[in-house]
Amino acid sequence: MGLPPMQALRRDAVNAVTEASHLSTVAQDLEQDRQQPLQIQPLSGRIGAVVHGARLSGELAAEQFTQIHAALLRHRVLFFRGQHHLTDASHQAFGRLFGEIESHPTVPAPDGTAFLELNSQHGGRADSWHTDVTFKAAFPKVCVLRAVTLPGHGGDTVWANTVAAYEGLPEPLRQLAEQLWAVHGNDYDYAENFRQNAASQTETAGRASYRKVFTRKTIESEQPLVHVHPETGEKALLLGHFAKRIKGLRANESTALLQLFNERIIRLENTVRWQWAQGDVAIWDNRATQHYAINDYGDAHRVVRRVTVTGTVATSVDGRHSVDITVPEPLAA
Numbered sequence: 050m051g052l053p054p055m056q057a058l059r060r061d062a063v064n065a066v067t068e069a070s071h072l073s074t075v076a077q078d079l080e081q082d083r084q085q086p087l088q089i090q091p092l093s094g095r096i097g098a099v100v101h102g103a104r105l106s107g108e109l110a111a112e113q114f115t116q117i118h119a120a121l122l123r124h125r126v127l128f129f130r131g132q133h134h135l136t137d138a139s140h141q142a143f144g145r146l147f148g149e150i151e152s153h154p155t156v157p158a159p160d161g162t163a164f165l166e167l168n169s170q171h172g173g174r175a176d177s178w179h180t181d182v183t184f185k186a187a188f189p190k191v192c193v194l195r196a197v198t199l200p201g202h203g204g205d206t207v208w209a210n211t212v213a214a215y216e217g218l219p220e221p222l223r224q225l226a227e228q229l230w231a232v233h234g235n236d237y238d239y240a241e242n243f244r245q246n247a248a249s250q251t252e253t254a255g256r257a258s259y260r261k262v263f264t265r266k267t268i269e270s271e272q273p274l275v276h277v278h279p280e281t282g283e284k285a286l287l288l289g290h291f292a293k294r295i296k297g298l299r300a301n302e303s304t305a306l307l308q309l310f311n312e313r314i315i316r317l318e319n320t321v322r323w324q325w326a327q328g329d330v331a332i333w334d335n336r337a338t339q340h341y342a343i344n345d346y347g348d349a350h351r352v353v354r355r356v357t358v359t360g361t362v363a364t365s366v367d368g369r370h371s372v373d374i375t376v377p378e379p380l381a382a
């Protein structure tokens with residue numbers, strides 16, 4: 050093999066320099082992007098915003114994280130398009146910027162992760178209004194959901210603003226709500242909540258096995274119907290499908306009031322609906338929202354993964370805290 054001709058060498062050298070300067074421009078652009086203020090575009094009158102210009106990761110620039118955090122408290126749920134670079138690891142690392150992350154108390158996480166995975170083929174369809182994990186006295190503060198597999202169409206998710214719902218109550222209902230406490234449990238009445246959906250046999254079987262895992266041990270809490278948001282000081286209604294009954298009332302009275310307040314929360318004016326695309330991430334403030342995953346895609350496949358950030362016990366308007374009332378399991382003989 051002879052020596053390469055001088056001209057080819059020179060071309061290689063020029064290419065290398067061009068390549069290097071291209072790389073450094075890319076690096077500079079990335080660095081600049083990291084420092085750019087994000088654009089926040091509200092989506093509806095009372096809840097939800099799309100955030101443009103962020104590349105989510107555990108290494109997000111502090112200024113951008115501060116901006117996201119402030120936007121989350123203000124808009125309750127934030128949406129990010131095009132986060133195709135996220136891996137299980139970087140998704141979790143991003144979630145950790147909000148605090149400690151936790152796996153679900155009863156549903157096992159996919160190997161080596163702390164995710165709650167909702168897989169439509171295994172009964173993972175959250176098609177009932179809820180705030181996440183309120184059967185735990187200290188329920189999650191923030192959740193970060195990433196689309197993994199999406200149906201061709203359908204499978205949107207809707208969020209509702211529970212602060213706006215509280216603020217929209219007439220004074221007598223506010224006063225009533227502020228005095229009430231509800232028992233929340235992971236063994237809530239599934240049939241009641243899901244009766245509206247005509248499911249295929251595959252879906253029905255998936256749901257049954259998911260429910261079995263979900264309720265493998267009963268976890269219960271008592272939560273105030275109105276809680277004070279620990280970061281903003283706002284009052285919010287705290288209900289959703291895990292709320293089984295209102296303390297101290299007869300069953301029919303409890304059912305009527307749960308329905309009355311839940312309907313207030315999910316009024317369309319309090320909601321935003323998100324149509325998922327591959328690469329999307331949604332972050333919600335679980336202390337100020339409920340959500341509902343629309344189950345309109347039949348047996349098509351839909352998988353999402355959720356990072357759950359640990360929260361604190363709720364505080365009622367008169368300064369009392371939510372309580373864990375889980376009955377301890379008998380010790381194995």
Ligand SMILES: O=C(O)CCC(=O)C(=O)O
Binds near residue numbers: 167194206342
């Ligand atoms: O499937 C969804 O879009 C939302 C699922 C859900 O309820 C959750 O991740 O907490």
Ligand SMILES: [Fe+2]
Binds near residue numbers: 175179180340
């Ligand atoms: Fe949820």
